[in-house]
Amino acid sequence: xxxxxxxxxxxxxxxxxxxxxxxxxxxxxxxxxxxxxxxxxxxxxxxxxxxxxxxxxxxxxxxxxxxxxxxxxxxxxxxxxxxxxxxxxxxxxxxxxxxxxxxxxxxxxxx
Amino acid sequence: xxxxxxxxxxxxxxxxxxxxxxxxxxxxxxxxxxxxxxxxxxxxxxxxxxxxxxxxxxxxxxxxxxxxxxxxxxxxxxxxxxxxxxxxxxxxxxxxxxxxxxxxxxxxxxxxx
Numbered sequence: 001x002x003x004x005x006x007x008x009x010x011x012x013x014x015x016x017x018x019x020x021x022x023x024x025x026x027x028x029x030x031x032x033x034x035x036x037x038x039x040x041x042x043x044x045x046x047x048x049x050x051x052x053x054x055x056x057x058x059x060x061x062x063x064x065x066x067x068x069x070x071x072x073x074x075x076x077x078x079x080x081x082x083x084x085x086x087x088x089x090x091x092x093x094x095x096x097x098x099x100x101x102x103x104x105x106x107x108x109x110x111x
Numbered sequence: 112x113x114x115x116x117x118x119x120x121x122x123x124x125x126x127x128x129x130x131x132x133x134x135x136x137x138x139x140x141x142x143x144x145x146x147x148x149x150x151x152x153x154x155x156x157x158x159x160x161x162x163x164x165x166x167x168x169x170x171x172x173x174x175x176x177x178x179x180x181x182x183x184x185x186x187x188x189x190x191x192x193x194x195x196x197x198x199x200x201x202x203x204x205x206x207x208x209x210x211x212x213x214x215x216x217x218x219x220x221x222x223x224x
Binding site: 006031033035040041042043044045048058090092094099100101102103104105107 | 117120143145147152153154155156157160200210211212214215216217
């Protein structure tokens with residue numbers, strides 16, 4: 001089955017801790033995206049990558065980092081510099097003909 | 112100029128009725144307008160998309176109407192069903208379906224039985 005997998009489904013972060021959210025796709029899509037979803041805010045773009053070994057900041061990149069070493073993988077690290085990280089994080093991959101395919105999301109909570 | 116404005120924020124419709132959600136944009140470079148459906152705790156799923164060369168696209172009970180001169184597009188759900196209860200997002204991008212999308216803030220649709 002082709003698709004996009006996010007893990008873990010739930011993640012808890014302590015103050016001052018870095019955490020990494022996983023995103024893997026087997027759709028052979030070049031483009032991958034990370035969005036943050038907060039109630040009433042829609043989806044806001046954190047980072048995106050159009051090709052391996054290249055990525056660009058989105059609208060709310062501060063406090064986050066990414067890497068794109070493989071076409072299939074686009075992990076997101078939420079650093080301690082992100083002061084309000086509690087949110088639902090969505091990863092997507094995209095191809096011209098098919099548009100975006102989203103993963104099932106990771107819900108991150110600060111404890 | 113990068114915003115997509117979506118309304119209403121919430122919508123309650125009776126079973127069998129028509130649900131209408133509207134979006135407006137400013138950036139004339141946008142050329143791809145998808146709609147996504149999201150159920151609680153899940154990622155959004157592509158519902159239907161349109162490009163500016165057509166004014167309407169229909170897939171089953173779902174129709175996108177597009178008005179290029181007014182820079183508006185809307186989603187119509189005919190014969191709305193309780194299973195359609197979800198949050199709907201409009202979006203737009205320039206240069207195609209794999210480019211970065213700008214999303215509206217979403218409409219929570221409730222269809223009462």
